[in-house]
Amino acid sequence: MAIPNPNILVVEDDRETRTLIAKYLRNNACNVTAVSDGREMSRAMADHRVDLIILDVMLPGEDGLSLCRKVRAEAQTPIIMLTARGEDVDRIVGLEMGADDYLPKPFNPRELLARINAVLRRQAAAQAASSIEGASTLAFEGWRIDLRLRELRNPEGARVAVTSAEFDLLRTFCERPGRVLSRDSLLDLTQGRNTGSFERSIDVLVSRIRRKIEPNPADPTIIKTVRSGGYLFTPRTEPARTEAASTEAVTAPLSS
Structure with a gap:
């Protein structure tokens, strides 16, 4: 991991998927907070440091794209979007909203972990470059x-x-x-x-x-x-x- 024991926030309304992701990441040296919607997400981010957000697009209430835009307006916390939709237009919209990566469902948990590592490495490199400039x-x-x-x-x-x-x-x-x-x-x-x-x-x-x-x-x-x-x-x-x-x-x- 680019960050030892990173704090990962999983925002996913499907309980089975949420539990699967949380269990797999905890078994791979991540600290995980798992929530089901935007309100719980906001509370979790206010309560503790979040190193990366795994954010489902299709959420009850405010959708993931809107939540991504709000987070990006206030912070540079890395975001990986999850969605059942695989069309290019959805991926492009997510990235335009400020997501760092995009993974369509269904997915292999190992691929998700690899993408988390890649995003955290890129962020660490960007922060290092900024600090040494x-x-x-x-x-x-x-x-x-x-x-x-x-x-x-x-x-x-x-x-x-x-x-x-x-x-x-x-x-x-x-x-x-x-x-x-x-x-x-x-x-x-x-x-x-x-x-x-x-x-x-x-x-x-x-x-x-x-x-x-x-x-x-x-x-x-x-x-x-x-x-x-x-x-x-x-x-x-x-x-x-x-x-x-x-x-x-x-x-x-x-x-x-």
């Missing part, structure tokens, strides 16, 4: 990357030498934590399409960076390879207080 120094797992001085320092505060290309790639990862980045997109973000570089150059740079920041480069946990996808920077990145540059010795040799 404009920061001059970023931190992850004790490491610090100074965007102004173009320096990398390890958890002990010593400067680790990196080439310009390595720095640009690491910066790109730090500014987009929790997102799967393809090799094509990494080339675009770091070198541009007019440099004549190839996807393989990204793999080489990732390998070099791993040797400098990974506890075990042979089994990377910071920059993970996503099969058929690209790379994923796993740590949480946050702004770091700018400190005066120290004079510690360089701890890693320059790469050619």
Whole structure:
């Protein structure tokens, strides 16, 4: 889970479906509040923090689309819409109202859980990007990357030498934590399409960076390879207080 033990609010008027969803999510490390209509939904949201809402479209009284619009007018709480209707127009309307995802009934509970995880990951990445925007120094797992001085320092505060290309790639990862980045997109973000570089150059740079920041480069946990996808920077990145540059010795040799 992008959020450990997320608080999920299920708004579903069908008791059997509501019970099924709640039981499955509780068995998968979620805290679940299950209600049957918009009034109970409002009370639940007023009583405690909600990390994500699973909202049925066809509800007694105020329907899910209207409730989605009201929630979105006041908060950015992620919403996954559920509906017995599978037409594209219903899905489009739900998304236009501010829903983050849409799942037609009947559905596999495992798919719902996968969509919850995906939505929470996207939200976490967006929040991280917002918090680090404009920061001059970023931190992850004790490491610090100074965007102004173009320096990398390890958890002990010593400067680790990196080439310009390595720095640009690491910066790109730090500014987009929790997102799967393809090799094509990494080339675009770091070198541009007019440099004549190839996807393989990204793999080489990732390998070099791993040797400098990974506890075990042979089994990377910071920059993970996503099969058929690209790379994923796993740590949480946050702004770091700018400190005066120290004079510690360089701890890693320059790469050619």
